[in-house]
Amino acid sequence: MCTLEALLLTDKNGLDMVEAVSTTTGKQLSATYFQGSRPIDAVWCTKDVVIQNACTLPIGYGVGDHRAFVVDFTMHSLVGINPQPIVHPKARRLNTKIPRCSEAYTTTLEQDIARHRLIQKLNEIHQAGGTPAQVKTHLDKIDKVSAEYMAKAENRCRKIKAGCILFSPEASLWIKRTLVYRSLLQYRAKSIQNRGNLKRQARRCNISHPFQLSIQTIYARLQECKHRCRYFKRFGKKYRVKHLQTCLKKAKQNQDESTERRILQIIHQEKTRAFWRKLNWALGAHRSTSVRSLQVETEDVLDGTYVNNNTHPATLELFQTIGGIQKLVPKDSVDQIITREAWQTLWNKKQEETSSSPSWLHFSHYIAEHFTVDTPRTTLGITTFPTASHSSAINLIKEKALQWALEATASRLGPRALHFSVKHKFWPKVKYGLCANTAPYKTLVDAMHKPYWLLAPIGGLICSARREIRFLDTGFYGNGFPHWGIEALIEETNKILTPYGTKGLLGVQLQLSMELLTLELGLSSQPLTISYQRYHNWVTDCYLKEWWSRLDRFGFKVYVWQDLICLPRTGDRWLMTAFEEAGYTGQELVMLNLIRNHQQVIFESDIFGADGVYVDKQYLTCREHNAC
Secondary structure, three states: OHHHHHHHHHHOOOOOEHHHHHHHHHOOOOOEOOOOOOOOOOOOEEEOOOEEEEEEEOOOOOOOOEEEEEEEEOHHHHHHHHOOOOOOOOOOOOOOOOHHHHHHHHHHHHHHHHHOHHHHHHHHHHHHHHOOOHHHHHHHHHHHHHHHHHHHHHHHHHHOOOOOOOHHHHHHHHHHHHHHHHHHHHHOOOOOOOOOHHHHHHOOOOOHHHHHHHHHHHHHHHHHHHHHHHHHHHHHHHHHHHHHHHHHHHHOOOOOOHHHHHHHHHHHHHHHHHHHHHHHHHHHHOOOOOOOOOOOOOOOOOOOOOOOOOOOHHHHHHHHHHHHHHHHOOOOOOOOOOHHHHHHHHHOOOOOEEEEOOOOEHHHHHHHHHOOOOOOOOOOOOEEOOOOHHHHHHHHHHHHHHHHHHHHHHHHOHHHHHHHHHHHHHHHHHHHOOHHHOOOOOHHHHHHHHHHHHHHHOOOOOOOOOOOHHOOOHOEEEEEEEEHHHHHHHHHHHHOOOOOOOOOHHHHHHHOOOHHHHHHHOOOOOOHHHOOHHHHHHOOOHHHHHHHHHHHOOOOOOOOOOOOOOOOOOOOOOOHHHHHHHHOOOOOHHHHHHHHHHOOEHHHHOOOOOOOOOOOOHOOOOOOOOOO
């Protein structure tokens, strides 16, 4: 934050605010922009707000190139003990994109202004004169009245309907008939007195002699109308399309271009809305349902001796059936020893919101007990392991992809809808977290075959086609599915190159990791330009090593923006390069590299004396363990 803004916020006679993170942690903020040197973002609050904890995330963990702030406020200090209820805004009836809506609004408002002579009243106030206070009072009254007329015009400009049944002349007729029969029942109950309006509505709906119908006949016809409305609610789309096509044909015959454009716009909007509704219904998240628990004596149920007068007879019959099944199972036929792996596998798939016992302890208490170092941890939507294992992480991604593919298979999507949903729904869900996955290229490729095998027939490709065609672009008659190995390389490259070289925490850590990779390899100051297949056994497995393998597979070479380690002397060489030129190969080079790292030398000049002729004696013996 700049000095002027900080002074304005912290002025004791003004806002008197404090910076949340610095006040809570007692430490000053570092740079909040990935290329910055000082903080330009902050969270300010007044002193009466209670802060439980606060922190800043590393650059790159949030959205964008700024740090994300996490501040835990107490609800009472923000909104009080009795907060105001949330009032949902009313729908706006006035929509200027609908011509008839704006025309109805203008017509109603102009009629009210003319009827109540607002313009003449303004002229009278202007001609009457008077003090400014009197003129202001009269104008305020007219302004208040005009505001009421505007609200009235908006309420009458159009009707907002639920939209459960698509409009068509056939559906509209049966809806109006339903309303008429309900009004007839209200007329018989003396709730409606206007006989003329009811008779006029019945005539418009082709209902003859409405007042001569018996109550039983009215009820029977009302049930038939409801049945027809349910039919149009389910199959009204074809009648709606027929109606729009008829209106479009009439507009073309009358050469009414504005009406024709409006009808075409309505057809396009409804088609797009129906497309997205179909995708969201078929591929959306399914809501979980809650189940009430029933507390019974387990042993009595299994023995078939449970008796309770308050239990429903159907439930008692179910318990007796369970007891009969239990008697068919031989005693001690089930292994009662539960292994650690089985316990972890069972609880890893449970939903935390479930209440599991009379103590009302939810499943989180039991799920927390099975956590080990091999248990995945999900943070900000990315699953990682304390042991840096990638197998379970890639299995979670594969399971997510398989679930989506099964839902798409059961949804009966067409090829065009499938490609659209893969691009906008499937791939954003699967690719999130690939940038942090260290699985080998072959593991990523193998994981994507089963989901794509399920999706290939929907996209217009037979299952027996070669796998490569599934990833081929649609312009070359392929399915065009994203390739996990290639996309992982793209995501990982973006994740590394964005913060690298900055002064933020993530940028410093990546640069440190690159320096360690360079030192351990000991061949060049540009390790990402060297063959991975030849030298991968020389370095420890790490995040940058996996990135290096993917770059080398596709022939990419990445140059560090500046040499991390430079040659100390002119004509000097890297020591491992000298060993290669001396004729050492294979396992000999691996052993020499281990010894070089143990002796902490990098260049050829490190092991020679000042004259460059004799080897320094300290490198002819083992280095002490406590040596720096």
